[in-house]
Amino acid sequence: MTPATLLTDIRDYPWTGLLAELLPAKLAARLPAQFQATNAPIVPSESIAGRALIVVIAIMSFLACLTAGAVYMINQSANAWVNDITSEITVELDPVNTADIDKKMTLVALFLAKQKGVTKVKPQTAEESAELLEPWLGHSEALSALPIPRLIAVEIDRSNPPDMKVIKDALTQNFEGVTLDDHGRWQAEIRTLTRSAALGGLAILGLVAAATIAVIVSATRSAMASNREIIEVLHFVGASERFISHEFERHFLGLGVRAGLVGAVAAALVFLLMPVVSPLLGGGIVTAAETRRLVGSGELDLAGYFVCLLVVVVVAFLCMITSRLGVIRVLKNYD
Amino acid sequence: MIRFDNVGLRYGTGPEILRDVTFHVLPGSFHFLTGPSGAGKTSLLRLIFMSLRPSRGLNFVFGHNVAELGPGARAELRRRIGIVFQDFRLLDHLTTWENVALPLRVMGKKESDYAEDVTDLLRWVGLGERINAYPEILSGGEKQRAAIARAVIGRPELLLADEPTGNVDPVIGNRLLRLFVELNRLGTSVIIATHDYGLMEQLDAPRLVIQDGQLRIS
Numbered sequence: 436m437t438p439a440t441l442l443t444d445i446r447d448y449p450w451t452g453l454l455a456e457l458l459p460a461k462l463a464a465r466l467p468a469q470f471q472a473t474n475a476p477i478v479p480s481e482s483i484a485g486r487a488l489i490v491v492i493a494i495m496s497f498l499a500c501l502t503a504g505a506v507y508m509i510n511q512s513a514n515a516w517v518n519d520i521t522s523e524i525t526v527e528l529d530p531v532n533t534a535d536i537d538k539k540m541t542l543v544a545l546f547l548a549k550q551k552g553v554t555k556v557k558p559q560t561a562e563e564s565a566e567l568l569e570p571w572l573g574h575s576e577a578l579s580a581l582p583i584p585r586l587i588a589v590e591i592d593r594s595n596p597p598d599m600k601v602i603k604d605a606l607t608q609n610f611e612g613v614t615l616d617d618h619g620r621w622q623a624e625i626r627t628l629t630r631s632a633a634l635g636g637l638a639i640l641g642l643v644a645a646a647t648i649a650v651i652v653s654a655t656r657s658a659m660a661s662n663r664e665i666i667e668v669l670h671f672v673g674a675s676e677r678f679i680s681h682e683f684e685r686h687f688l689g690l691g692v693r694a695g696l697v698g699a700v701a702a703a704l705v706f707l708l709m710p711v712v713s714p715l716l717g718g719g720i721v722t723a724a725e726t727r728r729l730v731g732s733g734e735l736d737l738a739g740y741f742v743c744l745l746v747v748v749v750v751a752f753l754c755m756i757t758s759r760l761g762v763i764r765v766l767k768n769y770d
Numbered sequence: 771m772i773r774f775d776n777v778g779l780r781y782g783t784g785p786e787i788l789r790d791v792t793f794h795v796l797p798g799s800f801h802f803l804t805g806p807s808g809a810g811k812t813s814l815l816r817l818i819f820m821s822l823r824p825s826r827g828l829n830f831v832f833g834h835n836v837a838e839l840g841p842g843a844r845a846e847l848r849r850r851i852g853i854v855f856q857d858f859r860l861l862d863h864l865t866t867w868e869n870v871a872l873p874l875r876v877m878g879k880k881e882s883d884y885a886e887d888v889t890d891l892l893r894w895v896g897l898g899e900r901i902n903a904y905p906e907i908l909s910g911g912e913k914q915r916a917a918i919a920r921a922v923i924g925r926p927e928l929l930l931a932d933e934p935t936g937n938v939d940p941v942i943g944n945r946l947l948r949l950f951v952e953l954n955r956l957g958t959s960v961i962i963a964t965h966d967y968g969l970m971e972q973l974d975a976p977r978l979v980i981q982d983g984q985l986r987i988s
Contacts, residue, residue: 475864477872479863664861668859668861668872669872669876670821670845670848671819671853672873672920673848673850673851673877673924675841675842676841676842676845678876769821
């Protein structure tokens with residue numbers, strides 16, 4: 436196909452009749468006259484093969500939208516994780532050989548607050564530091580007797596970050612037993628983990644997309660086989676390949692959009708209801724909180740729903756192209 | 771209008787079913803095409819209609835060498851030909867009226883421009899009461915007449931009919947022959963493939979006879 440024929444195809448396409456094909460028959464009947472088909476459709480709107488195709492496309496679109504949405508959500512959560520840890524550093528104070536650790540905490544916090552690029556300094560109390568060890572040591576009064584390092588959480592401005600090396604050197608020079616952890620190692624590990632998760636998700640999405648394409652192409656071809664006689668009759672009454680292709684493309688595009696939307700809306704409902712339903716099905720508030728930490732809130736944002744809409748577009752396009760190839764295949768026997 | 775020079779046809783690697791077929795069809799002529807069953811009458815009609823390609827030889831349709839035409843040009847030429855099949859080839863989901871109007875719709879004409887013509891023609895072939903009927907409830911003869919009406923509605927320059935009176939009684943058969951003759955008088959060339967000697971004897975028209983893969987004119 437040359438660009439010129441493509442342009443002619445687009446110009447001559449029966450756009451006004453497309454809306455009637457996209458809507459179910461009852462709604463299409465309510466459209467204004469200019470959007471109504473004046474003649475009976477050459478490709479029958481209802482057939483057993485057509486209904487089976489709608490069910491198959493709706494199911495595959497549902498699965499593809501679920502996968503695409505889930506991968507998108509995990510990717511967003513992973514990005515949020517990395518963003519969170521890159522906007523924070525931790526300063527650790529060794530209590531050993533320090534007479535007044537609280538005074539030292541105050542001095543270091545004041546020093547840090549003066550640094551350029553630091554937005555917030557939050558010294559942790561001794562109790563807060565001890566709480567961090569509770570998962571390993573349990574709740575015990577003995578913890579207060581231990582020389583637990585004290586921590587200061589420092590939030591930094593990611594758009595204008597401080598020079599870590601300068602702060603690190605200054606801390607070492609001015610305070611004994613004070614170290615700075617810029618979470619570099621942790622960040623690298625998280626990045627590797629999130630990238631692996633994103634790649635794994637993309638691989639699954641690729642597999643689902645391949646399966647969706649294979650199933651839709653195969654089902655559309657089956658539906659086209661039942662329309663072979665129509666293609667032949669149109670050919671014998673002198674219809675050009677373009678005319679026949681347009682009739683089938685319009686029909687299968689409408690069918691693909693309708694079925695794809697059913698699948699996408701069902702998937703969207705799953706995403707909408709997930710935050711409400713998951714605590715009821717799962718292990719209560721703690722599990723829900725852990726899940727939220729791992730994959731985010733379980734809700735898709737607008738861009739996520741746009742990804743689902745994109746799936747519908749791809750599905751409808753696949754149906755349209757497969758029908759066109761089906762027409763060309765049948766007409767090859769006659770030309 | 772139609773010229774075949776030493777045309778041969780074989781399906782796949784099978785034997786040649788048409789050999790050295792040479793004939794001319796002039797504008798405004800009327801021909802019967804006859805021969806025993808399986809002689810290749812339908813294949814010859816399909817060659818003329820350009821829905822088959824000859825294995826060898828040259829065929830010209832409306833002065834164009836078919837071998838040199840692209841799919842679009844062949845579709846254009848096909849619109850100038852009306853064709854009636856033995857098995858009618860009506861679309862079951864369209865009414866009789868919609869089936870007959872199909873060639874005009876394919877040409878891109880407006881329904882308001884041809885609605886009356888379609889209805890008049892259906893009345894003329896005796897299907898005035900079956901305008902809104904679907905093919906599945908039509909009898910064999912009614913389907914035959916609907917198929918003929920569909921072939922002639924576009925006033926083709928050439929009409930090809932494969933056993934057009936095979937499923938109708940003699941009265942309707944004569945009426946259909948009158949339709950073909952009337953079309954011929956208006957300038958349409960007609961080729962009717964038939965076994966019906968009674969039909970052929972009603973009209974003094976040249977006969978293209980296919981026997982043993984070869985064509986002779988009598």
